[in-house]
Amino acid sequence: MNYTLHQLQIYLKISELQSITKASEALHLTQPAVSIQLKNFQDQFPIPLTEVVGRRLFITDFGKEIATAAEKILNQVHEINYRTLAYQGKLFGRLKISVVSTGKYVMPYFMSDFMRRHEGVELVMDVTNKSIVVQSLEKNEVDFALVSVLPEKLHVDRMELMPNKLFYVSDYDRTLPKSIIKRNLFENIPLIYREPGSATRNAMEGFVDRNNYTVVKKMELTSNEAVKQAVISGLGCSIMPLIGIKNALRNQDLKIVPIKGLPIITNWNLIWLKSKNLSPVAVAFLEYLGQNKHQIIAEHFEWIHDFN
Incomplete structure (x- = not known):
């Protein structure tokens, strides 16, 4: 053979x-x-x-x-x-991270330089929705998880990385009255949701419920990228994380529609079980983030402050 x-x-x-x-x-x-x-x-x-x-x-x-x-x-x-x-005195091992789907726009920037510095470290990163991310952490299948909303039933430690802002967005060419009644945005324009278990969906549903909006028409898609393309095509509007739509905004494929109470602001958190016996690689990664996260944010995410 x-x-x-x-x-x-x-x-x-x-x-x-x-x-x-x-x-x-x-x-x-x-x-x-x-x-x-x-x-x-x-x-x-x-x-x-x-x-x-x-x-x-x-x-x-x-x-x-x-x-x-x-x-x-x-x-x-x-x-x-x-x-x-x-034997050569180098850091080695596997680093396992589970990341909520929108976090794929965030986590690689906090990983790349660390991985370049430590060639003996192997990265295993799973990108999925929040419910599966939390399950992976609960079952001790990963070292860390990246979430924007902390799980309620798990005892975790965390390192806060950066803000996560969610805005109401439409396709750029959609004509909206200047004095539009915000309730009409939800009652007359189809609202595009993420799938159940998504933190973005939970945030959307919470906002709609708090304001007693009635959503007559809605669609459900299973990825942030699919939602973005659906909004760009004119199928409807959505409440989306800013981190995933930067280029679409700059290319004038999407536009932010100002709504009182938005953006919803949460924080990206790297979390791990309090009871977790962290490997030398995991400890080294936390030390690296503690020393470098502000520089990483300044280099790659300063543009976020342009949108309020």
């Missing part, structure tokens, strides 16, 4: 996600490249690793055993690399 570590990594990701498309996205590879590597890997076994039923891909019982073996092999490879770096 001549399978490579790269093939093991690809196959393991396919087995985890049970989807070539999702695996290609997670690995930042093209779908054809992933399909070719899966075929090359499969060709080395006389028994099928996967099967397609309808349009869904399933892992066979034999394939599950190979996935378990692949995970063990890859973990041993990581261990070899880590021990080598430790």
Whole structure:
């Protein structure tokens, strides 16, 4: 057999996600490249690793055993690399972070220089909605989570990073009366929501309820990017985090509609369980943020203060 570590990594990701498309996205590879590597890997076994039923891909019982073996092999490879770096006196290990979907516009800027400084650190960052982020933290599957609203039932420590502002936005070409009654924005224009479990959706629903607005027409989409594109196309309006729409505002694809009580302002917080025994990598990352977060904000997020 001549399978490579790269093939093991690809196959393991396919087995985890049970989807070539999702695996290609997670690995930042093209779908054809992933399909070719899966075929090359499969060709080395006389028994099928996967099967397609309808349009869904399933892992066979034999394939599950190979996935378990692949995970063990890859973990041993990581261990070899880590021990080598430790022998050289370098920081090594994995840093696991779960990030709410809008946080993908924030977290990479707080990570990039740290990762460049420490080549022995491997980053595993999952981007999903708030409810899954909190579950990952509660199950101790990650070191840190990035959220804009603190979970109520977990005992966590936190480091506040930067403000998170949510504005009511419409497509740039939508004509609105100068003296429009704000209630009419919600009753007459479709309001586009994120999916249940999203912190942005919770903030929107809280604002609507506090003001006793009646939302007659609404839509639900499962990502911030999908909501943004829907608003740009004229399907409706939404209350959106400023951090994800900077370019759309500057390109005059979107515009902010002033409404009393907006923006909703929360804070991006990096949180971790109080009972968590932080790894040396996690401790080093917190120390790095404590020393550098203000500089990172000044370099990459000063523009936020242009919108109030």
